[in-house]
Amino acid sequence: MVERPGMRLIEGGTFTMGSEAFYPEEAPLRRVKVDSFWIDEAPVTNAQFAAFVEATGYVTVAEIEPDPKDYPGMLPGMDRAGSLVFQKTAGPVDMADASNWWHFTFGACWKHPLGPGSSIDGIEDHPVVHVAYADAEAYAKWAGKDLPTEAEFEYAARGGLDGSEFSWGDELAPEGRMMANYWQGLFPFANQCLDGWERTSPVRNFPPNGYGLYDMIGNTWEWTCDWWADKPLTPQRKSACCAISNPRGGKLKDSFDPSQPAMRIGRKVIKGGSHLCAANYCQRYRPAARHPEMVDTATTHIGFRCVVRP
Template sequence: MRFVEGGAFTMGSEAFYPEERPLRQVAVDGFWIDEAPVTNRDFARFVEATGHRTVAEIAPDPKDYPGMDPAMAKAGSLVFTKTAGPVPLTDYHLWWSFTFGADWRHPYGPDSDLDALDLWDHPVVHVAWGDAAAYARWAGKDLPTEAEHEFAARGGLERKEFAWGDELAPGGQMMANYWQGLFPFSNTLDDGWERTSPVRTFPPNGYGLYDMVGNTWEWTSDWWAENPSRGLKAKESGQSCCAAKNPRGGTLKGSFDPSQPQVRIGRKVIKGGSHLCALNHCQRFRPAARHPEMVDTSTSHIGFRCVVRSGKSARR
């Protein structure tokens, strides 16, 4: 883990998506954060020690999802599949499919495995929020808040769009694992990777942290709120005296529609973007980027890392 000194920073961006606005002054206390995302090797140790079964390994109960087709009540997870050609970018069903038998050990489906694909040092995927939280508890850690994640991702840079500055590929150098070309059918692989990459493949940011943007999205502990400045005031200056201290996200009450029982469990904030973010779709391989994700959902492009806050010691 790396220790990140606390401080004030300008959170958000006004250059991309509305949910990142407005710019606001935020301060966080110092904390330790994993240098890289939790890998398959790390997660395997947790599973061996605890016997934990992930959400993707347990068949959903149709009673929890009114209207569910009983044929879909099987263990599995969402897997990305590249399309044969251009498709409407408004219909994610064209590249995401619920794949029976897909889980963290079998990231592309039941016939794939970590050994054959040499994925032990890649970020673990197909973990729902509860799986990530269970790992964090076992390790004596926590999941980061949205503010902690963004502060760490910025690496000490203020008001820069990427974790290394304002230029996506300075001097032509690939700085993160994201999609080059036209999503979701043509990836030029300028960064060398079709899907996830081993952690620490790309340069660290100013705090010595790897993959804070790109590679995989990362779970945070905060509930989603459409307006991230709820209760905060946008600041024109960078004075830390007026910054919101250690802010938290929305509430579960504000994150679900009671008329839709299947979403009552709510959505958490994910940060950092993934290898599926492209210039023509989901430009979220940036510290300010944020997205909601159902806590019972696992996919082939979401992982996590952990933090330890002041006064708490990690066991592992």
């Protein structure tokens, strides 16, 4: 068999996908079968993405000025290149308003993750961030790879522990051990940093799961190639022997955000949670967790990894 450095071969199989214990979009539990595939051991790093940019001259979405025609109601002066940067608040805030901690920062991009004046010097081994879906897709194509489906990602993230809440078992911090980079404390103002990191951390910094994969949970959310659907595909017959084979997500036309009817920008599924997931805000540091993200969105907590299908 051809060896693929930096990747792991995940043998195909059947597993229980989803959860009925946390968020409604994760339900129902369903049996899913996936074929064998290779997946990157860790998220794509700043150093790897820099090599891609150097080889191709690629310019990311966050580095391009947005066209006001694509964004009805855009405020004057906002048609400048930039990206969303997380800023910790001074104290408790309205948790229903994410603008309290997310700030569109002009000049923020993958090589200036906190905005002008910041750089990736010293964090070359951290996951690349501020990558929109097209950026991740372009890198994958250049590398001769693809982006994972939602089912492939979840199957790999579980590491062979079918039905467990986390990639490592059913306890978030077994015997107090930090198993992933997530927010410990009250989000968005009090991070205890028990895991040692305020923001992203080097890939492979935490223990691998049962498949030898790192950072499948926490650190950064990761793009999948599936369009978002509020309710995932389920078997037509509710029987233990029935499983959906290699499911794909919804359709572009059904992926739009109903709360923004004028914004016709599709949403993809992101998986894995990030360093901003916390017990009091976003318990999505689990394999079953899923979230919709507009394909043009770039932030300080979204990255990606690639797959190769035999």
